Amino acid sequence: MKIKVKETIKAVKHMEYLKMDQLKAGYLYKIMARHANYGIWLPQRQGFITSRINSGSNFLFEECHWDCEAFATVKPLEEIEKSPFSAEEINIEYSEKNSKKVFRYPKSKEILGYLNKFEPKEHFFELLSKEEQDKIRKSWKPWR
Numbered sequence: 001m002k003i004k005v006k007e008t009i010k011a012v013k014h015m016e017y018l019k020m021d022q023l024k025a026g027y028l029y030k031i032m033a034r035h036a037n038y039g040i041w042l043p044q045r046q047g048f049i050t051s052r053i054n055s056g057s058n059f060l061f062e063e064c065h066w067d068c069e070a071f072a073t074v075k076p077l078e079e080i081e082k083s084p085f086s087a088e089e090i091n092i093e094y095s096e097k098n099s100k101k102v103f104r105y106p107k108s109k110e111i112l113g114y115l116n117k118f119e120p121k122e123h124f125f126e127l128l129s130k131e132e133q134d135k136i137r138k139s140w141k142p143w144r
Contacts, residue, residue: 017075020046020065025087028118029076033063038118039074040083040111042090048074049090049105051115053126060105060112080118085111 015032023029023041031039031048039048046068052061063073090111092103105111121128122136 015075017066017077018079020067023065023076024079024082026083026085026090028080028083028115030078030080031074031076033074035061035063036115037120037123038080038115039063039076040085040087040090040115041076042087044087046070048076049111049115051112051119051123053124056126058112058116058124058127060108060115084114 017032018029020043023043025041025043028038028040029048031037031050033039033048033050035052035054036048036050039050041048042062045062045064047062047064050061050063052059064070066072066075085107089107090105093106094101094103116124121132125133125136128136
């Protein structure tokens with residue numbers, strides 16, 4: 001089976017998605033994004049807080065709604081549930097450390113734990129053992 005990249009890109013661009021005025025602050029949505037499948041809507045930043053894996057670390061990451069004027073990367077597909085966090089709670093705190101500005105999210109561990117319950121095992125691929133990675137690789141269909 002041959003993958004048709006141009007057709008896939010065209011399908012994603014024309015995919016139906018929820019507009020910003022249809023979203024509820026602090027709710028969890030199934031999303032199509034670069035690095036996550038689920039995110040909590042934060043209207044104050046026109047984006048979603050998501051769980052991201054990079055360089056062996058799992059951390060909170062924000063991506064903007066498709067209709068945002070900034071770097072848009074998320075198409076929300078469906079509402080899942082009201083998250084246990086309000087959009088106002090998911091706010092960035094800034095502090096100074098070694099003369100550099102540092103930011104963090106209060107309750108980041110709790111928010112990350114909540115989001116990670118929804119992400120499929122493949123989301124954590126980089127953090128899995130070699131045996132678990134090999135098992136997942138075997139289940140993938142070859143790109144032909």
